[in-house]
Amino acid sequence: MLVQPYIVGITGGSASGKTSFLKGLLNAFQPHQVCLISQDNYYRSLHEIAVDDQGIHNFDMPETIDHHLYAEHIGQLRRGETVTQKEYTFNNPDVVPTLLTFTPAPIIVVEGIFVFHFRELSDQMDLKIFIDAKNSIKLERRVKRDAEERGYDLDDVMYRWKNHVKPTYKQFIKPYRAEADIVIPNNIHYQKGLNVVIEYLKAKIS
Ligand code: ADP
Ligand code: C5P
Numbered sequence: 001m002l003v004q005p006y007i008v009g010i011t012g013g014s015a016s017g018k019t020s021f022l023k024g025l026l027n028a029f030q031p032h033q034v035c036l037i038s039q040d041n042y043y044r045s046l047h048e049i050a051v052d053d054q055g056i057h058n059f060d061m062p063e064t065i066d067h068h069l070y071a072e073h074i075g076q077l078r079r080g081e082t083v084t085q086k087e088y089t090f091n092n093p094d095v096v097p098t099l100l101t102f103t104p105a106p107i108i109v110v111e112g113i114f115v116f117h118f119r120e121l122s123d124q125m126d127l128k129i130f131i132d133a134k135n136s137i138k139l140e141r142r143v144k145r146d147a148e149e150r151g152y153d154l155d156d157v158m159y160r161w162k163n164h165v166k167p168t169y170k171q172f173i174k175p176y177r178a179e180a181d182i183v184i185p186n187n188i189h190y191q192k193g194l195n196v197v198i199e200y201l202k203a204k205i206s
Pocket of ligand 2: 013014015018019043059060090091112113150160164165
């Protein structure tokens, strides 16, 4: 029986498949067994995000994340306290943000592109998972995902990919691949890697 929650960190480049992998992971457990706390909900407000030399907001810099608050909330969950945080709606005016409630659980999943980069977060992790896919595959997936789910047009996605997403992957995400306990390749599918992680985590909380 676990006394302390087991903290699992999941990172990987944008559109590598983190959210998809997580859906599969959450499906394998009862809601009270796992708490997912995603980095997306710790983006700062639009007026606090710096613009690049073309005047375009750059959402791919670590400074865009309120990582002190994020780390504090993870610490609270670790101590068995419930946490609330406003949902991030990707600045989509059509979406009304809800207030998210994070309830302590035996497994806490911390997920996002910079969660290994911030020591305040990565130092709290018991298991580190890196989801890996080729850049060309990530780009193809991001174009489709951003059009369908985040309402961005193709030019916008391509500009951000070249000028923000790719450089940040190289500087702030890929270097931490070497620190991962498990690397899950997702050029084609992640299912076998997911099954291994599920069995491991089930054993941890049994
Ligand atoms: P991330 O959370 O890392 O940004 P997502 O899980 O949102 O990535 O994946 C980006 C897009 O790629 C989504 O539309 C998702 O459905 C798709 N995707 C993820 N993994 C695969 C896969 N193995 N095969 C096909 N499409 C995938
Ligand atoms: O889910 P994913 O890992 O792709 O989320 C991170 C990405 O979200 C970043 O690469 C960033 O460019 C994008 N983002 C965005 N619009 C925002 C905030 C983040 O496109 N308002």
